[in-house]
Amino acid sequence: MTRLLLRGFEIRKGYLDNAVQSRLIDALRPLLKSAPLFRPVTPSGKVMSVRMTSAGDLGWVMDKAGYRYQGQHPGGMNWPKIPELVLAIWQDLVSPERAPDCCLINYYGKDAKMGLHQDKDEADFSWPVLSVSLGDDALFRIGNTTRGGKTESIWLNSGDVVIMGGPARLTYHGVDRIRPGSSRLLPKGGRINLTMRVAT
Numbered sequence: 001m002t003r004l005l006l007r008g009f010e011i012r013k014g015y016l017d018n019a020v021q022s023r024l025i026d027a028l029r030p031l032l033k034s035a036p037l038f039r040p041v042t043p044s045g046k047v048m049s050v051r052m053t054s055a056g057d058l059g060w061v062m063d064k065a066g067y068r069y070q071g072q073h074p075g076g077m078n079w080p081k082i083p084e085l086v087l088a089i090w091q092d093l094v095s096p097e098r099a100p101d102c103c104l105i106n107y108y109g110k111d112a113k114m115g116l117h118q119d120k121d122e123a124d125f126s127w128p129v130l131s132v133s134l135g136d137d138a139l140f141r142i143g144n145t146t147r148g149g150k151t152e153s154i155w156l157n158s159g160d161v162v163i164m165g166g167p168a169r170l171t172y173h174g175v176d177r178i179r180p181g182s183s184r185l186l187p188k189g190g191r192i193n194l195t196m197r198v199a200t
Helices: 018-034 084-093
Strands: 002-006 009-013 051-056 059-063 066-070 102-108 114-117 129-135 137-142 152-156 161-164 173-179 191-197
Touching: 002 152, 018 051, 018 084, 018 102, 018 129, 018 191, 051 059, 059 102, 084 129, 084 161, 084 191, 137 191
Parallel strands: none
Antiparallel strands: 002 009, 009 161, 051 102, 059 066, 102 191, 114 173, 129 161, 129 191, 137 152, 137 173
16 A cells, blocks of 8 residues: 555555455445435526435435535435445544544546545534545546646546645535546446545
């Protein structure tokens, strides 16, 4: 494992070995059946290329009413619990005492991307956002705490973990593109990104 610091983001390259990655995918399968992936629509009416769902007490959603955390899936069911194997990553890298309220699950197909954005719907920014990459490589872009200015990019590979906290907690970041076929973890390809947050 290699530890990198890029604009205040701590990047643990190769934090999860292949066996743990496979176990994580197995743990996510029943969760995705009980709370299926959906394609959100932004308040402006744009349909996102990323599909998502959540686990935990709260899930993050967006629609024409805005961006928010809520206690139920848009389909009306409660969010499933965060798998213990996922929580173990948080406990190891962030805190064994305070669990995340939400684990947002994003699925990126071969043409999906995520524009530069801040994670700012949480009540307490003193807790980091912890991001886990599974599957195909993603070109991750890191900007600044305000829009504009120079950015830097890094390829995130399956098993990499990013800790976004401290002074960089509100730094803009996004995913420019996916490198299809770069991983065999997911049978149909693509990338799953787990982001754990303390929302309350």
